[in-house]
Amino acid sequence: MYQSLDFSHERDLNIDDLCRRLESYYPDADFTMLRKAYSFAEKAHTGQKRSSGEDYIIHPINVAGTLIKLKLDMDSIVAGLLHDVVEDCGILPEEIEKEFSKNIAQIVVGLTKISKIKFKTKEESQAENFRKMVVAMAKDLRVIIVKLADRMHNMRTLQYVNEEKQKKIAKETLDIYVPLASRLGINSVKAELEDLCLRFLHPDIYYRLAEKVTMKKSERDTYIKDVIEHIQEKLLEYSLKADVKGRPKHFYSIYKKMIARGVDFEQIQDVLAFRLNVSNITECYKALGIIHSSMTPIPGRFKDYIAIPKVNNYQSLHTTVIGPKANRIEIQIRTHDMDEVAETGVAAHWKYKEGMASGEARLDWVQELLEFNQNVENNNEFMAAIKSDLDVGGVFVFTPTGDVRELRYGATPLDFAYAVHTEVGNKCVGAKINGKIVPLKYTLKSGDTVEIMTSKTQTPSKDWLAIVRSSRAKSKIKQHLLKIERDENKELGREVLEKAFRVFGTSLKSVIKSGEFAKACVEFSVSNEDDMYIQVGSGRYSPKDVIQAIPSLKKEEDSDSKIDELDTYTKKVTSTARKKSNKDNAVIVDGMDDLMVRMARCCNPIPGDGIVGYITRGRGITVHTAVCDRIDAGDIGRNIDVDWNTEFSFKHPVNIRVITHDKPGILSSISKSITSIVNIRSALAKSLPDRKGSFIFEIEVKDYSELLKVTGMIEAHEEVISVTRV
Ligand code: MN
Numbered sequence: 206m207y208q209s210l211d212f213s214h215e216r217d218l219n220i221d222d223l224c225r226r227l228e229s230y231y232p233d234a235d236f237t238m239l240r241k242a243y244s245f246a247e248k249a250h251t252g253q254k255r256s257s258g259e260d261y262i263i264h265p266i267n268v269a270g271t272l273i274k275l276k277l278d279m280d281s282i283v284a285g286l287l288h289d290v291v292e293d294c295g296i297l298p299e300e301i302e303k304e305f306s307k308n309i310a311q312i313v314v315g316l317t318k319i320s321k322i323k324f325k326t327k328e329e330s331q332a333e334n335f336r337k338m339v340v341a342m343a344k345d346l347r348v349i350i351v352k353l354a355d356r357m358h359n360m361r362t363l364q365y366v367n368e369e370k371q372k373k374i375a376k377e378t379l380d381i382y383v384p385l386a387s388r389l390g391i392n393s394v395k396a397e398l399e400d401l402c403l404r405f406l407h408p409d410i411y412y413r414l415a416e417k418v419t420m421k422k423s424e425r426d427t428y429i430k431d432v433i434e435h436i437q438e439k440l441l442e443y444s445l446k447a448d449v450k451g452r453p454k455h456f457y458s459i460y461k462k463m464i465a466r467g468v469d470f471e472q473i474q475d476v477l478a479f480r481l482n483v484s485n486i487t488e489c490y491k492a493l494g495i496i497h498s499s500m501t502p503i504p505g506r507f508k509d510y511i512a513i514p515k516v517n518n519y520q521s522l523h524t525t526v527i528g529p530k531a532n533r534i535e536i537q538i539r540t541h542d543m544d545e546v547a548e549t550g551v552a553a554h555w556k557y558k559e560g561m562a563s564g565e566a567r568l569d570w571v572q573e574l575l576e577f578n579q580n581v582e583n584n585n586e587f588m589a590a591i592k593s594d595l596d597v598g599g600v601f602v603f604t605p606t607g608d609v610r611e612l613r614y615g616a617t618p619l620d621f622a623y624a625v626h627t628e629v630g631n632k633c634v635g636a637k638i639n640g641k642i643v644p645l646k647y648t649l650k651s652g653d654t655v656e657i658m659t660s661k662t663q664t665p666s667k668d669w670l671a672i673v674r675s676s677r678a679k680s681k682i683k684q685h686l687l688k689i690e691r692d693e694n695k696e697l698g699r700e701v702l703e704k705a706f707r708v709f710g711t712s713l714k715s716v717i718k719s720g721e722f723a724k725a726c727v728e729f730s731v732s733n734e735d736d737m738y739i740q741v742g743s744g745r746y747s748p749k750d751v752i753q754a755i756p757s758l759k760k761e762e763d764s765d766s767k768i769d770e771l772d773t774y775t776k777k778v779t780s781t782a783r784k785k786s787n788k789d790n791a792v793i794v795d796g797m798d799d800l801m802v803r804m805a806r807c808c809n810p811i812p813g814d815g816i817v818g819y820i821t822r823g824r825g826i827t828v829h830t831a832v833c834d835r836i837d838a839g840d841i842g843r844n845i846d847v848d849w850n851t852e853f854s855f856k857h858p859v860n861i862r863v864i865t866h867d868k869p870g871i872l873s874s875i876s877k878s879i880t881s882i883v884n885i886r887s888a889l890a891k892s893l894p895d896r897k898g899s900f901i902f903e904i905e906v907k908d909y910s911e912l913l914k915v916t917g918m919i920e921a922h923e924e925v926i927s928v929t930r931v
Contacts, residue, residue: 214361216259218266226273227282235279238305242286245304249294256365264358265289271354275391275549281347284312288355291317308345315348316355318652349385353394356382360401375405390518390550399457407460414456417470425453425477432479432528439499440481445491451479454535475525475533482541486511489538493522496536500526503533511539519547603654614881615674616649622657623678630681632659646672664689694742694779695735701775702741705748708767709758716755725754744779747772792816792828793850802826802847804857808833811857813909818847856905858886859912863919864926867896871924878918879904883911901931 215222220243227234246265253261269285283305290296291313302310360378363371379402386395404411429451436449453459453476462473481492489511496502506525514520521539528534539547600612602621612620618636622629636643637656649655665685673679703713716722722734729746731737740746749772752758792802802818808830810816815831828847829835865871872890879885879902886903893899906912916928 214358215267215270216263218263218270220266223266223269223273223282226270230276231279238279238283239286242283242305246286246290249290249296253293255362257362258365261289261293264362267358267361268351268354271357271394272351275350275354275394277347277350280306280308280312281351284309284316284347285351285354287313288316288351292320312345312348312351315345316352319348319352346389349389350391353382353386353391353398357394357397360398360405363401363405371405375402378402379406386550390515390546391548392519392550393548396455396457400455403457403460410460411456414459414470418453418456418459418476428530428532429477429479432477432534435499435529436479436481436496439495440492443491443495445483445488445495447488447492448482448541449479451477451534454478475535477528477532478535478537480544481536481538482544483538485540489522489540492538493524496524496526496538500528500534502526506535511543518550519543521547600649600653601651602649603652605654605656612649613674617646617672617674618643618649618655618657619645619669619673620675620678621649621655622659623673623675623681625657627681629657629659630678631665631685632661632663634658634660634663645669691739695738696742697779698738698740698742701748701771702738702751705752705768705771706758708764708771709752709760711758719757721755721757725751728754741775742779744776748775792818792847802828805829805833805835807835809857809859811859811906811909811912812849813912816847816849818845820845856884856907858903858905860901860903860931861912861916861919862927862929862931863900863902864893864928865898865900865922866924866926867892867898868924871898871922872900875900875919875922875925876902878922879915882915882918897926 220240223243224236224239227236227239243262243266247262250261250265255261255264265286265288268288269282272282272285287301287305287309291298291301298310298314301313356378359374363374366374378398383395383398383402386392386398400411403414433449433451437447440447459470459473459476462468462475463470466472481496483489483492503525506523508523510519510521510523520543521537523535523537525533525535600614600616601609602612603609604625610621610624612624618638619630619633622633622636633645635658636645636647637658638647638649638653640654640656665682667686669682670679673682699713706713706716713722717734722737726733726737729737729740729750731740737746737751741748741751749768752768803826804810805819805827810828810830816828817831818826818828820826826845826847863875865875872888876885876888884905886905888903889901891899904915906915912930916930919925919928
């Protein structure tokens with residue numbers, strides 16, 4: 206609400222100013238690197254102009270200036286200077302990595318990715334999806350902070366572009382970047398962006414407000430001075446020291462109040478806001494008591510965000526009181542530290558801290574937040590919220606027309622096709638990702654544009670069940686397969702019944718005509734002819750069963766043997782027979798049916814492992830991995846060849862042991878990696894000497910390649926020493 210940081214476009218800002226400002230809070234910063242980044246950017250942007258007619262370099266300089274005001278670290282500031290060189294000057298990320306660092310290159314690449322997203326403001330959920338996608342794509346949260354600084358300067362110079370573009374960019378800013386800034390608690394940026402959005406989206410309202418707020422400015426300034434003096438005096442009586450500031454609220458918050466209450470500016474009384482900064486929490490409540498005893502508080506307007514912080518970690522006391530001359534004034538009371546958090550939010554985490562070695566490796570932001578959580582009490586809610594909000598489980602992809610769809614992690618083009626429409630799914634023959642043809646089992650990534658190719662003659666196949674991840678797609682495919690099976694069974698049932706009746710010198714048609722077929726249906730509790738065919742085609746009833754239910758059929762000498770023959774044939778071809786062969790076991794045992802098969806507990810084989818069967822006394826066959834110690838090499842006669850059944854899909858339990866350096870939050874970040882792919886059944890944690898930790902996870906995997914994917918994800922954590930299957 207306060208705009209104590211001023212981000213206005215500075216047309217004369219230069220690299221010397223940046224260095225000077227940086228030095229004020231970061232005296233041992235690497236100024237050579239900063240100047241190098243500046244020269245690099247200036248050279249790259251040579252000849253390019255902003256819409257304002259200024260040299261392009263003024264834009265990155267202002268972006269870096271904002272980042273310095275937020276007191277961000279060197280990586281962010283350098284990335285701010287370089288943020289447009291990949292997109293606008295064709296510089297390769299590798300070059301940035303070579304000249305500067307990998308981290309800086311990654312931030313710039315993240316920014317470039319976000320800028321490529323074409324966004325259509327269509328509906329609320331679309332904006333929400335987009336916001337999540339931005340977060341999903343920006344693994345390093347600093348990408349978003351630099352992006353906000355970039356957007357801030359573009360908004361600050363928006364008057365130089367045409368009106369259509371102004372509206373589009375302002376709308377996008379309000380839909381996407383304002384909520385992001387708010388969520389990250391960077392209130393100074395949020396307030397500034399909101400006012401700029403109002404200025405370009407509703408210029409009439411903005412300028413009317415600006416006029417009214419600045420009108421009687423000297424009168425208002427005097428009033429503010431009086432209130433500050435009054436407050437200081439009262440505090441002094443209790444020997445309490447505080448910084449007290451006052452100013453009109455930012456326009457957008459006044460505008461929101463006008464909308465919410467359906468009133469005009471004149472009726473909004475509380476346009477002035479005051480802030481008291483004190484040394485500690487006790488003083489906050491003390492100051493509140495003093496305020497409330499000297500000015501009448503408005504009931505229902507007091508809020509204690511110190512006891513219950515907002516989810517973005519904002520802490521403050523809010524109250525509204527009747528000030529001098531019966532004016533309503535809003536007062537915020539908080540400590541200096543809380544004020545810092547309120548202004549810069551999550552950016553405070555990358556703030557330069559005294560004594561920190563420059564260039565010190567930064568942790569993954571989630572890790573940093575996790576540690577932050579452990580140092581500060583009362584932050585559970587903040588953490589839970591920021592994690593659930595920022596850690597999106599899905600991938601966000603575009604339709605060719607620019608709509609955003611959220612899909613499950615690991616989703617494939619087929620999932621996408623079924624998400625669009627069942628018929629698009631059923632007729633899907635292929636997909637193009639960002640214009641290139643990919644296999645149907647391609648794993649979608651956030652930001653992909655997906656185009657589905659269809660064919661009228663296509664129908665879903667059983668293999669598709671192994672490709673899709675979403676339950677919607679799975680059930681649609683199964684539905685279709687069932688329907689196909691039903692049609693096939695109907696066809697087959699009719700065919701064998703026709704043959705059966707011919708044996709008796711009659712036809713299906715005449716048996717139906719005589720009404721006897723309908724009677725048979727009733728006897729079998731089957732609702733109609735079609736269903737009867739299906740029952741016969743599926744093998745539930747045999748042709749013989751049906752024949753026996755029709756007494757009028759005249760038997761001939763060889764009719765019994767002919768019917769038996771037909772029965773045998775039917776048994777072989779019906780769908781029950783088709784299914785039985787290899788549906789119920791994960792493993793196919795060489796040449797044998799109906800054997801009891803179980804997986805050995807000692808080695809927990811999963812599809813993809815080399816396996817052997819081992820005949821156990823009275824317990825059928827136990828399946829071990831080929832390398833399992835328990836298989837007795839001397840007892841070779843009891844081994845039997847087995848193979849994985851590719852038609853069988855089942856989750857297999859498997860144990861993995863992870864040894865890591867002991868670090869706060871490591872368990873939760875590893876768990877997060879695992880659950881992004883598979884379920885965890887149980888987890889066991891143990892501390893080892895030398896500040897190491899051991900975790901055993903029991904997880905459920907489909908096959909070996911899925912296990913590899915999981916272990917790969919775990920190994921990607923820097924702290925992890927080893928991952929083994931146990
Ligand atoms: Mn830019």
